[in-house]
Amino acid sequence: MDPRDGETRFGDFAEESLEAVAPRLELNTIAKYRSFLDNQLLPQWNAWPLVAIFNGYVEIERWLSELHEDYAESSVSSYFALFSTILNGAVRARMIPCNGVRLSMGEFRHRAARGHAGAGVAGCYAAL
Numbered sequence: 388m389d390p391r392d393g394e395t396r397f398g399d400f401a402e403e404s405l406e407a408v409a410p411r412l413e414l415n416t417i418a419k420y421r422s423f424l425d426n427q428l429l430p431q432w433n434a435w436p437l438v439a440i441f442n443g444y445v446e447i448e449r450w451l452s453e454l455h456e457d458y459a460e461s462s463v464s465s466y467f468a469l470f471s472t473i474l475n476g477a478v479r480a481r482m483i484p485c486n487g488v489r490l491s492m493g494e495f496r497h498r499a500a501r502g503h504a505g506a507g508v509a510g511c512y513a514a515l
Contacts, residue, residue, distance in 0.1 A: 392482040393438030397473070398429050400437060404476045420469060427454065427466045428473075437477050441487045 401424055409417050431450050432440060440447070454463045467488070474486040 388481045388484065390438075392480075393441070394436045395477075395482055396433065397435045397437055397440055398433035400477055400480075400482070401428065401432075401473050404473055423466050423469050428470055432470070437474070437483050440474065441483045441485075444487065447488055 405417070405420055405424065412420075435443070451463065451467065454466060458466075471486060471488050474483070474488055477483050478486050
């Protein structure tokens, strides 16, 4: 893994990823992902280097809390799932060592119900 790859901006990688998978997706799925990117993900994460997101546990927690103020849990789960999917792609592309926001939707829902939605970074660091 080249550490410089982690400096790739989230927005650039997200756009490249969506372009790569779009031919395999239904038009309504592309439109949904585009909306999630434009309205929830890119306003927060566009300029962030991938490695900064990997190390940005507190910012991820704040972002999720802010989303919960404005959106239903099911919507937040959908935004979070796309965010995590994009970061999984960055892992597979060997740009970051692991997905610091990866956790199951079940755990996410459980934590959200308790008022503690967020990213399980500790397990990711333990894997390094």
